[in-house]
Amino acid sequence: MAKFHDGNWSLVTGHLSFVLTLPCSPTPVRAGLETRPYRLPTEQLYFLSITIASNIYWTSEKSFSTVRVSKQWIHQMCDINIQIRLATVEDLEQVFSFIRQKAAFDGYLDELQATPEQLEKTLFGRSPLARVLLAEVDNCAIAFALFFYTYSSFLGKPSIWLDDLFVQPHMRGQRVGTALLNYLSTLASENDCGRIEWTVNVNNDRGIEFYQKQGAQILDRIRLCRLSY
Known part of the structure; x- marks a missing residue:
């Protein structure tokens, strides 16, 4: 299970094994017990923006409520110029x-x-x-x-x-x-x-x-x- 942090919200999916900041931030943090800063090459972030699995949820860390969003919406968030x-x-x-x-x-x-x-x-x-x-x-x-x-x-x-x-x-x-x-x-x-x-x-x-x-x-x-x- 991995979480993708964006302020007080996390993107949760069972298909990836690390954490990164969306949209397309170059400074993700490794998931699991380790929480020390970990830099992932920017090119991998762009790659992830098109390979995230379809079962994606945004989960509020404060209320733990879950809202399902589409894969296409994630792509739009990570759109590149x-x-x-x-x-x-x-x-x-x-x-x-x-x-x-x-x-x-x-x-x-x-x-x-x-x-x-x-x-x-x-x-x-x-x-x-x-x-x-x-x-x-x-x-x-x-x-x-x-x-x-x-x-x-x-x-x-x-x-x-x-x-x-x-x-x-x-x-x-x-x-x-x-x-x-x-x-x-x-x-x-x-x-x-x-x-x-x-x-x-x-x-x-x-x-x-x-x-x-x-x-x-x-x-x-x-x-x-x-x-x-």
Whole structure:
């Protein structure tokens, strides 16, 4: 049994084994006999906000009365404020870190060739070849998207090619990817683009499901062709 304290009220559930302050406080206290302060990493708090079991009760410590509330309400209490911005050269180290994290997630870290020096020149030089979006929560970057403009002769319009989209694992399911895609959609609309395109690993079932929920078409009859130099 665990209790989640908020002033004179506690959230009680039998599925977790520690105490934290809601909404999404970074300073929880361990449940049980130990009551000494215990700091839990912030990313775990965001994860908890979407994994709390459905049998949740708020219990007054003064009167011991119990009121049942919904899981959705807890999610709203722990809602996060996602900020999207264009990366600058000052973000070079963070951008490179995200590229490495995505390469590791895709299973291609050993094949990664990009260096911070190359990224500084090609992304933040005098003529950038692509742009980078950063998603932040409390001024901490937790996701990125790398994109550039292309052209479709079929549509007679520019398009956006989304080369990278990566959300750190502990923030998935928190609408971060949706926020990045919505930002890209706004850019596409403002620049009269006909579409946004990207690839997804055929084994990334969760990613495919997410993209389909965003309204994306999965084009099974088209194959990617590549010449490497």
